[in-house]
Amino acid sequence: MPETxxxxxxxxxxxxxxxxxxxxxxxxxxxxxAIEIRNANLSYGSxxxxxxxxxxxxEKRVTAFIGPSGCGKSTLLRCLNRMNDLIDNVRISxxxxxxxQDIYAPTTDVIEVRRKVGMVFxxxxxxxxxxxxxxxxxxxxxxxxxxxxxxxxxERSLRGAALWDEVKDRLDSLGSLLSGGQQQRxxxxxxxxxxxxxxxxxxxxxxxxxxxxxxxxxxLLDLKGRMTIILVTNLVQQARRLxxxxxxxxxxxxxxxxxxxxxxxxxxxxxxxxxxVNGIFG
Numbered sequence: 001m002p003e004t005x006x007x008x009x010x011x012x013x014x015x016x017x018x019x020x021x022x023x024x025x026x027x028x029x030x031x032x033x034a035i036e037i038r039n040a041n042l043s044y045g046s047x048x049x050x051x052x053x054x055x056x057x058x059e060k061r062v063t064a065f066i067g068p069s070g071c072g073k074s075t076l077l078r079c080l081n082r083m084n085d086l087i088d089n090v091r092i093s094x095x096x097x098x099x100x101q102d103i104y105a106p107t108t109d110v111i112e113v114r115r116k117v118g119m120v121f122x123x124x125x126x127x128x129x130x131x132x133x134x135x136x137x138x139x140x141x142x143x144x145x146x147x148x149x150x151x152x153x154x155e156r157s158l159r160g161a162a163l164w165d166e167v168k169d170r171l172d173s174l175g176s177l178l179s180g181g182q183q184q185r186x187x188x189x190x191x192x193x194x195x196x197x198x199x200x201x202x203x204x205x206x207x208x209x210x211x212x213x214x215x216x217x218x219x220l221l222d223l224k225g226r227m228t229i230i231l232v233t234n235l236v237q238q239a240r241r242l243x244x245x246x247x248x249x250x251x252x253x254x255x256x257x258x259x260x261x262x263x264x265x266x267x268x269x270x271x272x273x274x275x276x277v278n279g280i281f282g
Contacts, residue, residue: 034059034198034228035080040094042075042084049075053094053254055247057198062220062229064239067249067276073232074202076249080230081117081200082110099197115142118191122203124183126175131158131167134175134186138194153193161189162219181212188216198228205238217242236277240264248273 035057042050050072057063065073078084079096082103096103103113115138127134135157136150144150154171158164163185167178175186184204191199201220205213220229220242233239239246240260247257248270256263256273268274275281 032059033057034099035230036095036097037076037079038095038097040076040079040096041092042072042079043091044087045089049252050079051252053249055254055257057228057230058245059228060225061244062224062231062242064243064246065230065232065249066234066236066239066246067255068281069234071249072252073247073249077200077202077230077232078119080198081114081119083119085110115194116196117198117200118194118196120184120188120191120199120201120204122206124180124187124207126178126183126186129175130172131175131178131186132171135189135193137190142194157189157192158186160192160219160223161185162215163189181208181215184208184212185216185219188219196227198230199223200230200232202232203234204231205233205235236279240277248276250276 033056038054040050040053067073084090098117127137132154135154139150139153155164178186204216231242243260245259246263248255256268256270262268263273264277
């Protein structure tokens with residue numbers, strides 16, 4: 001791909017050498033990577049959606065994926081707990097390692113991967129069950145029946161999702177009767193119930209009000225340091241507020257990944273990054 005013109009910060013090619021990749025933040029600081037992605041490609045039939053992506057996600061930090069709609073950021077996120085396995089005609093190559101485990105290896109237990117990597121989607125999806133049963137559903141599926149264990153997990157998860165005080169007196173009520181913002185926090189509580197090491201959120205605030213968005217953002221900042229968080233967002237300022245590092249994708253390619261102070265500075269590695277985060281395109 002040709003370099004862009006240079007009316008401001010210096011342009012950088014989209015494909016860099018390994019040394020350049022590490023220098024520009026591709027490798028996790030100090031080698032403490034929760035996730036390592038190497039040469040990842042993904043196609044839906046004949047339509048290629050991801051091109052040769054390599055990056056690390058540092059442990060117990062917030063990493064944001066940003067980029068225009070359709071750039072591949074949600075597709076990349078879904079690779080991390082093998083949700084793309086559920087889609088027909090998907091072809092994936094490259095390596096995805098989570099905590100040192102190749103999650104696409106033939107011997108990998110996909111259910112265990114999904115326990116380790118919790119996922120919250122754009123639209124809240126409460127089960128047709130009580131608030132309590134929504135939260136502990138994954139634990140019941142895993143065979144846990146001890147009531148004290150389930151009770152503790154329910155309260156801990158609802159507190160982690162900043163929802164406990166609002167629902168503690170009506171845990172037997174249907175989750176679907178909650179407001180939209182409460183349903184999204186219930187979905188987050190369900191993802192937290194099995195104590196994942198990694199929490200992935202795909203446009204969690206797209207269908208909720210600004211006040212609820214702020215509450216969830218505060219919750220995520222509280223969780224940071226206890227787990228690795230990956231956030232897909234179309235809101236550049238949300239990435240700027242929440243993330244330690246941000247990856248910018250465009251047309252299925254990783255343009256740049258680095259610390260936020262570099263990505264949102266006047267001189268990121270790529271002119272394309274500068275133009276996107278400053279609203280010149282996208």
